[in-house]
Amino acid sequence: xxxxxxxxxxxxxxxxxRGTTVLEAARKLNIDIPTLCFLKEIxxxxxxxxxxxxxxxxxxxxxxxxxxxxxxxxxxxxxxxxEDSRKIMLDLILSSHNRDCLTCVRNGNxxxxxxxxxxxxxxxxxxxxxxxDSIDELSPSIVRDNSKCIMCKRCVATxxxxxxxxxISVAGRGFESHIATENENSLNDVNCTFCGQCxxxxxxxxxxxxxxxxLVWRKLRDKDTFVVVQTAPAVRVxxxxxxxxxxxxxxxxxxxxxxxxxxxDRVFDTNTGADLTIMEEANEFVxxxxxxxxxxxxxxxxxxxxxFIEMNYPELLDNLSTCKSPHQMFxxxxxSYYAKKANIDPKKMFVVSVMPCIAKKFERSRPEMRNDDLDxxxxxxxxxxxxxxIKQANLEFKNLEEGAFDDPMGEATGAGAIFGTTGGVMEAAxxxxxxxxxxxELDEIEFEEVRGEKGIKRATIDxxxxxxxxxxxxxxxxxxxxxxxxxxxxxxxxFVEIMACPGGCIMGGGQPIVNSKTRSQVDVRAxxxxxxxxxxEKSKIRKSHENPAIKKxxxxxxxxxxxxxxxxxxxxxxxxxxxxxx
Numbered sequence: 001x002x003x004x005x006x007x008x009x010x011x012x013x014x015x016x017x018r019g020t021t022v023l024e025a026a027r028k029l030n031i032d033i034p035t036l037c038f039l040k041e042i043x044x045x046x047x048x049x050x051x052x053x054x055x056x057x058x059x060x061x062x063x064x065x066x067x068x069x070x071x072x073x074x075x076x077x078x079x080x081x082x083e084d085s086r087k088i089m090l091d092l093i094l095s096s097h098n099r100d101c102l103t104c105v106r107n108g109n110x111x112x113x114x115x116x117x118x119x120x121x122x123x124x125x126x127x128x129x130x131x132x133d134s135i136d137e138l139s140p141s142i143v144r145d146n147s148k149c150i151m152c153k154r155c156v157a158t159x160x161x162x163x164x165x166x167x168i169s170v171a172g173r174g175f176e177s178h179i180a181t182e183n184e185n186s187l188n189d190v191n192c193t194f195c196g197q198c199x200x201x202x203x204x205x206x207x208x209x210x211x212x213x214x215l216v217w218r219k220l221r222d223k224d225t226f227v228v229v230q231t232a233p234a235v236r237v238x239x240x241x242x243x244x245x246x247x248x249x250x251x252x253x254x255x256x257x258x259x260x261x262x263x264x265d266r267v268f269d270t271n272t273g274a275d276l277t278i279m280e281e282a283n284e285f286v287x288x289x290x291x292x293x294x295x296x297x298x299x300x301x302x303x304x305x306x307x308f309i310e311m312n313y314p315e316l317l318d319n320l321s322t323c324k325s326p327h328q329m330f331x332x333x334x335x336s337y338y339a340k341k342a343n344i345d346p347k348k349m350f351v352v353s354v355m356p357c358i359a360k361k362f363e364r365s366r367p368e369m370r371n372d373d374l375d376x377x378x379x380x381x382x383x384x385x386x387x388x389x390i391k392q393a394n395l396e397f398k399n400l401e402e403g404a405f406d407d408p409m410g411e412a413t414g415a416g417a418i419f420g421t422t423g424g425v426m427e428a429a430x431x432x433x434x435x436x437x438x439x440x441e442l443d444e445i446e447f448e449e450v451r452g453e454k455g456i457k458r459a460t461i462d463x464x465x466x467x468x469x470x471x472x473x474x475x476x477x478x479x480x481x482x483x484x485x486x487x488x489x490x491x492x493x494x495f496v497e498i499m500a501c502p503g504g505c506i507m508g509g510g511q512p513i514v515n516s517k518t519r520s521q522v523d524v525r526a527x528x529x530x531x532x533x534x535x536x537e538k539s540k541i542r543k544s545h546e547n548p549a550i551k552k553x554x555x556x557x558x559x560x561x562x563x564x565x566x567x568x569x570x571x572x573x574x575x576x577x578x579x580x581x582x
Contacts, residue, residue, distance in 0.1 A: 005071035010078065022064040022075055023051055027521065033077050034086065034115055036093075036152055038065040039201055040520040043157035048150075049089050050115065053077050061085060087119050095126045097204075098133070098147035104205040111203035111515055112150060129175075138186040140365050141194035141210055141358040141509075149179055149206040154516075155198035162502060164477035165308075167192040179206075182580055189581035191311055193476065195304035195500045196358035196509015209358045209510055212379050213389050219350045219379075220263040227350045229264040230330055231255060233271050234356040234420035234505040235383045237531035241512040242387035243397040248527030250535060253402025258390050259354075260403060269405045270353065271412030273330030274419040274428070276553070277301060278544035280570050281323045281425075282432040283561035285495060289437075289468070294318050296469075296486065296493035299425050301325040303363035304500030304509075306574060308476050313483045314576035319496075322571040324376070326419065327353040327360065328369050330409075331376035332569040337557045338409060350378045354386050356420070356508030359500065368572045382510025411549040414536030421529040422474035422504035423450035423457060426497040430461060430470075432545045438464050445542055451533075453503065453525060456481065470495045475502040506532065 002017035009026050016025045021044075026033050036048035046063030053064045056074035061082065064075075076082070094116065101107050115121075133147040153170065156179060160166045167190050171180035181190045199207045219225050236252040245251065259267045285297050300306060300321040309316060324332070331353070335346040353360060360380045363369065369376045381389070390397055404410070415431055418424030427447045434442055449459035450470065455478040461468045471493050473482045479498045485491035501507050506528035514524050541547060558566045 007069050007073040009075040016069055020069050022067045022069050025069045031077055033064050039154045039516050043154045048152055050086055090116055090121050091124055091126050093150050094124045105208045106205040136186045139188040141361045142187050143208050143210055145206055148204050150204055154201040158197050158201040162475055164480050191579040193304040193307045194359040194362045199509050200513055209382050210361055212381050213385050216352055216379055225350050226265050226344050226348055228266045228334055229259050229352045230268045230270045230327055231354040232356055233417045235354050237528045238383050238511045247524055248531040250531050254400040256403035256405055257400045258395055261395055262393055266406045268409055269412045270327050270330055271416030272409055273326035274416035275413050275544035275547045275550050276329050277323055277326045278428050278432050279561045281321050282429050284321055285433050286436050296496045297321055298496040302500045304359035305498050310574055310577035311579045317574050320574055324570055324572050328376045329570045332371050335374055346374055353377050353380045355380050356383050356505045356511045358509045371569055409549055411547055413544055413547050414539030414542035415544045417532050417535040420505040420532050422499050423472045426450045426472050431543045434463050468494045472497045474499040474504055476500055
């Protein structure tokens with residue numbers, strides 16, 4: 001049991017475990033000490049000096065985010081001297097910052113802006129030289145604007161400590177220090193996986209997604225283009241946050257209505273594409289398991305993860321499932337099967353995917369994601385981009401009625417919904433694979449072993465006496481651990497699920513950005529994940545192979561999972577990729 005200690009903060013006594021920081025102790029009392037560089041469990045450096053406090057008996061101010069609470073300690077967080085010091089620090093940060101707040105994508109959701117407002121910083125006294133005004137926008141996914149960087153290093157810590165990539169780091173010294181890549185190259189030309197976790201970590205607008213809303217608006221206004229949109233499962237449990245709704249609120253119905261009001265000709269559910277993915281992936285797994293070839297099979301629906309293995313473990317590419325990701329599969333079906341049924345020229349069809357993931361922008365542009373000289377998907381916008389489009393259209397999102405996805409192809413199962421959280425792809429695949437192997441209906445379809453927030457989840461599943469070793473990993477640091485086990489022959493897995501983002505798609509780089517204070521107080525990941533599991537539990541159909549729309553698709557067009565046509569449209573291949581382009 002942890003030793004308890006007591007201290008006093010602003011005259012209030014609080015009891016905490018030894019090893020608790022002063023910042024954490026203050027938050028237990030609902031005392032708001034400002035932070036800027038602090039990011040719970042990711043970046044605790046005390047660099048920005050915004051979280052400084054006074055401690056009785058100590059000289060000067062100390063950063064509360066890295067100062068451990070001690071028994072009997074007396075802390076003050078809000079003296080005139082502290083306030084003056086924080087204002088000076090803010091002034092110095094703003095002195096070299098590009099303050100085009102009105103045109104910044106983070107306007108209204110910027111931690112620096114919020115602190116300036118809180119402390120009444122209305123003018124900059126120490127106007128200084130701007131450090132670096134370079135903008136890197138060569139990547140299909142991420143734009144990096146150094147003129148807005150405040151050197152908090154949260155992006156560096158996230159890329160290094162959480163993802164194990166270190167695509168960005170600190171270069172230079174003193175006033176010349178800045179966030180840089182290898183040889184100052186574009187993110188497009190280094191070992192960046194485009195996961196976007198750096199964007200989620202950034203407190204300002206120094207990092208943002210490549211915006212595709214102008215292209216989508218243009219297509220929506222073109223009367224000669226049939227514009228179709230599909231939405232990923234994770235979007236519906238996060239979009240509401242952009243409109244002041246509780247974290248994890250399922251806004252699927254309002255989202256569909258909003259999309260139809262924006263002018264999309266058809267609104268479909270990527271969950272249906274997830275069901276299709278499971279049909280192909282489960283069939284592929286059963287075939288490999290039967291033949292004992294290319295095991296373990298590793299899931300392939302996370303494009304950031306795919307870029308990671310292509311650059312770092314090309315020798316294991318044969319272990320990847322050949323399945324395209326759900327939205328790419330769905331795009332291929334929309335431009336073939338659906339286009340024919342609806343009597344639409346696929347060349348005049350424009351498919352938009354609303355995704356929680358900015359790596360999907362990169363994936364969409366891959367040459368492997370084409371059929372019959374047409375891209376499977378023509379544009380990808382994030383949850384945040386969709387929110388901006390809804391606001392631009394003057395829609396009162398909270399007051400919208402509940403709409404329904406269009407038919408045909410409108411039906412999806414609970415299995416498709418849980419794709420959006422870590423372990424969901426594995427669980428959905430096992431529901432179908434188990435019944436394919438046994439020919440019997442499962443008594444229990446929840447696979448609790450693969451659920452939860454643990455970074456790596458291992459389990460052995462018994463299917464009619466056959467032991468199947470599985471593992472689920474989320475976050476690329478954890479992915480590396482699993483691949484090293486496989487590479488070195490230290491593990492006997494048959495099926496592996498890997499998601500690039502910690503928590504899976506619900507925490508993707510294109511989701512609503514939650515400020516550091518809320519992230520330290522609310523389990524955002526759990527709230528969004530629980531919302532998807534609730535969708536699954538309430539679904540009438542919870543297994544992909546029982547989806548009537550999918551059954552009809554196979555009977556009318558694809559014939560069976562793994563057929564020639566299915567392989568042509570729904571499967572792909574991956575190749576070794578250099579970490580650094582010369």
